[in-house]
Amino acid sequence: MSTAAVIPPLFQGLFDDAAVFPPGNLPVADAVPAHRAHRAAWYADAVGPLLCGAGRLDELAAAARRPGPAAAQDPAPALRVGLVLPGGSPELGPALAAAAPFEVAGVELATRDAREAVAALDLLLPADVPAAVELPRELLRGDGLDEVLDVLLDSPYRAKFRTGGVVAGAFPDERELAGLLTGCARRGLPYKCTAGLHHAVRHTDAATGFEHHGFLNVLLAAQETDPAAAAEVLAERDGEALAKAVRALTDRQTTVIRNSFTAFGTCSIAEPLDDLAALGLLSPDPTPQEDR
Template sequence: MSPSLEPAFAGLVDDAAIFPPGDVPLPEAVAAHAARTPQEGAELVGSFVLRDTDLPAVRGLEAPLSVVVTGGAGQLAGPAGLCGRLGLRLAALEIALRDLDDLAGNARRVVAAVDAARAEGVLDEHLPIFVELPLDDPGHSWLAAADEVAGAELRLKLRTGGLEAHHVPSSATLAAWIDAALDRETPFKCTAGLHHAVRHDEGHGFLNVLAATRLAFDGGSREEVVATLESRDAAALAARDLTGVRRWFTSFGSCSVAEPWADLRELGLVA
């Protein structure tokens, strides 16, 4: 029998095998993605993540694609148009704000580019657009940019890890990001560092983030949310009610599907 997943986990992982630290060559990553079986966690996977510059090399791929825009706001429309011409299924666009001196202005430029592309019919009105804010405590500039993203009904992208320890946000910072997203009724995805279900020495756990998001949505205090992000009690986290949490925490990009899948199986969360 094929394993079955709770709604909180179905499609939770965006397959980012080609990104660090996995760095799987694109042809190998595409083949592995297409060949993944239910027993290997196929139902856990949502989209395949790649760069806009990779699109010409994946003609014929039937999987939904999350495309990372490698340039600025002016390059948003290009990948969408190319996907249409190549017959590829565009599931989402992701773009990072790079103007650290004017985050809100950078966000407004992204919003303007999205509006223009939609007006031209290049972008579907309902296509999720994820805007990555910098790895920083959410001060005035960060929050002002989040306001611009939320006002345009775009989505947030939060970087939860990286190749070095300083790329992992503190639990207090991550809790503040989650609160900022929920306060603005803005869905968010995470990227990097969430290979494992439960908090560990090197980084955050995706089960912690799911539980913390649900707790924050239910009105939990900042201290309670931080404590949930810090928890290493796997059994307690596995018992949390995660109903409805994916309305807000939509997915996370991971260069590994095998690790989160193995953790869910070990915790008894795969039937």
């Protein structure tokens, strides 16, 4: 079965499965079979690895060993896992060891010192495992942003930006996020995002009042090198206007965008897919197709 024709290149591998993180908080024992279902579904090409914090890898290993109903006939492949290390470099070695039962698809390392994080990753990370480095937002303002991005540019690692959370202050505004994205775009530095992006279009959450960025806004802003232009794209709340801009993208623009904005963590896989379908950007076809 091929899903390449079902999932457009702009969205392939875009949605990292952050089901166990807030606000979803799905129990690990439930997240593992749910992730395996995602990986077997018609939309599998849109789904990245299952993200797991360093402190929950034992839970994850136990859940992964739990047999499913068809395990005896068709054993599940090793889980593709992204390691999220909020405790920084001291967690890296133990987490890699604890992740031995899994296929490690990436590492996301939080730090207050980009150079120290790069050094630790250089020392301990297998060469075939990608990594992203996340710094607190207060260190990414003014000259601090250029310094951090230049450190990462001289490394094989991506940046990671937090675009939301469980409090209003966790959401950067359009100008702040535009500065981050265009700083990377001017350098050709890839990045991933996390939190607050599970809907396609910028909106105000009716329950919390939080101002959420839309992942379509971020995708389209990823090709901009001018902060004012990027901020304008990030501020757009008209889903049809964003969908029209997506349809107008050339193959080259799509490549540029996804070489920059590589993925984001979402606690829901269904919501972004539903939004794309509602905007006419995704046409689900669950019928198996022969590879051509």
